[in-house]
Amino acid sequence: MATLSYVNVFANDIVALSGFYQRVFGFSEIEAIRSPIFRGLDTGKSCIGFNAPHAYELLGIAEHAQSSGIRFLLNLDVDSQAEVDRLVPIALDAGATLIKAPYTTYYNWYQAVLLDPEGNLFRINHML
Structure with a gap:
């Protein structure tokens, strides 16, 4: 059976946005996986990842970077x-x-x- 490990959010400011979820919900950062383009938060059951826009290129999805709307x-x-x-x-x-x-x-x-x-x-x- 598959389980959800992460929901990843593409963010313009990964530090500020991950900090928002830390302040509001008390989630702790998973410092071992921190990088210049990624922050991860432990929610207790799964994790929320925050990817900087640079990750579009890394993942090969740069052509979709200009998409707008709620995803x-x-x-x-x-x-x-x-x-x-x-x-x-x-x-x-x-x-x-x-x-x-x-x-x-x-x-x-x-x-x-x-x-x-x-x-x-x-x-x-x-x-x-």
């Missing part, structure tokens, strides 16, 4: 509805933009929808 949705699960409510203002203070305030979905999850400082979409979720 992924990062979902971060927390232990309670109160934790969703607690983290939203922390994310906003750290530079996030609120797209949809915390609400209960039709599938009975409590979540908020935000953009990180580089415009990447993420949700803070709790399954009720």
